[in-house]
Amino acid sequence: MDMPVFRLYDTLSRTVKTLVTLEPNHLRFYSCGPTVYSYAHIGNFRTFLEKLIADGHAYETPTGVYFDTTTFARRGALSGNTDADSLRVAVRDVVVDDNKKSPADFALWKKDEKHLMQWYSPWGWGFPGWHIECSVMAMQYLGETIDLHGGGEDLVFPHHECEMAQSESRTGHSFCEHWVHTKFLQFEGEKMSKSKGTFFTARELIDDKGVHPLALRYALMSVPYSKPANFTMDLLRDSTSKIDRYAECVRVVNEALAKGAAGEDAVGEDLDRLYQETLAAMCEDLNTSVALAKALEGTSVIFRETALFSGASASSSQKFLLKINELLGIVPMDEDTTEPGRDDSEIDGLVKERDAAKANKDFARADAIRAELGQRGIELRDTPEGTVWRRKSAEI
Template sequence: MAERTLRLYNTLTRETESVEPIEEGHLRFYSCGPTVYNYAHIGNFRSFLTADLILRTARAIGWDTTYVSNITDVGHLTQDDLVDPSGEDRMAEALEREGERFANIYDLARYYSDALLRDWHALNLRDPNVRPRATEHVTDQLEAVICLVESGHAYATDKGVYFSVESAPDYGKLSGNREAEQLQATEREVVEDEGKRDPRDFALWKLDDDHLMKWHSPWGWGYPGWHIECSVMGMRYLGDRFDLHAGGEDLIFPHHECEVAQNEALAGHEVIPYWVHTRFLQVEGEKMSKSKGNFYTVRDLIAPDPNDEHVPEAIRQQGGVDPLALRYALLSGQYRKPFNFTLKTLRDSSRAVKRYQDIQERVEEALAAEPDGTGESDLTSKLRESYEATLDAMCDDLNTPGALAAALQGVKALEQVDTFTATDARAARAWLSDINDLLGIVQPEHEASERTDGKDEDDEFAERVEALIEERADARADGNYDRADAIRDELDAMGVDVKDSADGTTWERKGL
């Protein structure tokens, strides 16, 4: 295999560049994770998928990797498009929304963190080397804030501690928002701390005796600002010089701009030379929003509630789509271009994934029947050419549409084989494994059941079905046939085929 490098668009320089790791052959990078106040939606996962593809591509070209992605469980305020966010902490707001469902805010954070990991694994995202939580690194953040105050990059008021933007002459170089007027405009007309020296300054520590999550600091009880956590955790696990930082385009300003300022003030030099950002996702040509009914979480699509009418009926009827089909659909648009997610794309992706799975089934059947064989398959060169083209596309700024097209050439070559010899099957199995390592679209890489309660989504679905079938049997025994018919209709809407016989009632999911 020819030596390759990974080329990515660098937001900092506005150019597509060859990534040159600080330590030769070892990519160290950080990607912003979610705030765990709700289920992550498919737009969030498009950004997480970009980091996963960077990881896979780097490994495919022979690099070692160290990958860090955080969990935010404190300090992320609702008005996060402002330089210095105002509003309510998203975690506290979620606890108020959830009512008595959780005993406290930490239980809520654990629940949605667990949900995130299940969705993460369902979509075949590989785990980072470290997944730090903001609440587990408050001492680190406090030490950083104290350091910034002592070095003159920050100051305290009666309401908090603020980073002094004036002390960072390069502030704005990532986003392009360099002019004071531009930065002040993003403040809108919000209540400001009168003690702030400059409206552009942003909070490192917020003083609040009543906050649900609070820690004692030299300035009083409070909690860290949102921006400081990623600076601290990135350098905590990757050092004060590392290669790359990824995230969604909505984080460029102010979150990542503030990170750059904090990083360089703490380290005294540039910390991260490459910044990679994923563009927004639309659904059926419109911005995703709950008011428009086109706001989808991962679980909405792979394990939908049969009674949730905001999920398309076709998806509810079939009991959800294959998670790998959803991954394939999100891959069908390059990360750096706006992506329109449609149900047609999802259907097409389901068919594409099924082609891989059908080939894999045929390959395993052939190897089971004839495990031995010698020589090189006539398919080897075609499959090698397909993989090389797929990897070339991924090295070219994660050109996923090109990569999927190149990989499908290998599928077509395999589909033309009437009967696999053992030699053919071994070549096909190796190719499928390589494609899965690179794109993650052939077979699951995680166990389906990785829940704290020991269940997976299929278990939950089966339990709902069994309970309804038992209720239907009781209704029939009592002569309540209207109720029994209503339950059967409900099961039909869930995509369940019920069969009654003399031996009892059985069921199975209808074909997807």
């Protein structure tokens, strides 16, 4: 089966286009966001700015060094903000500096001897402008032209716009071939905000609230990166039930694999098709909604077959689950229900006692045991192969 072409929306050309790398099998990808603490680049910043000034793209004033936006023909290409005057009537006041040639010119170096950040430069003590760091580091580590540049939608303007202006003015050629931006996540229909308590870290959700890590991943994937998503507790609960479904699917497949019943492979063809459709969805601008839907249809194909599961069918099913997990990372393949240091013999004993009660038709006793285990977060399932139990997912 041919590998589909990977296509991705490009903010600059405003189209979904194939991601073509400069070098085969080598992606030069810069993403803004993570704050990495490593060697400083002050020297590189200074060199970069000296070149821009020498080429007439930047100028010095008493307050700093500014980029001359009139020298960059492609200004506004990313964001559509081409009219500097319209920015002047912005809701938020633009700081007007009489020293600047144009209000649209942005800072490359700020002179400020009282600022927390202090470095020496040919223009005096101060600190570099925000945008310069990404331009310089991208060039240092990835080269003058990179394949892919990403970040949140809030960075399109001014940050990425300014980066592009600086880098292309510095090198004289294209800075980046493909721009991707993720939309923001809302929480329960509102802007995420620390002060409103609508802001969670992954760690808080997983460690404090007991959210299954895969459920969190599933929830975040349920809406493609290219659309604003509303993150809700309902969504997290839905996602948890999907992960539970996958876990059950894995259990059923493993059981059938162990039995290895004779028979034809009744599911391989359907599962191959669904996997291809899942992959195709991911390749078309990372359409995770469709990918998750197609993958989930695969679990239905598997569950439908379980009554007469052959070893061959189980094997195809396992392959499907492994490949889906490789692609989407949502299948709890080897869920370990036993926890180190926890003794499950009491639970096993109660389950045995209930089985005996059931055999004696003492259903009152059997139900009482089931209720008690339920209180302790244990869920029972009577299957043709006997009673299995599992720890229930945390209530969210």
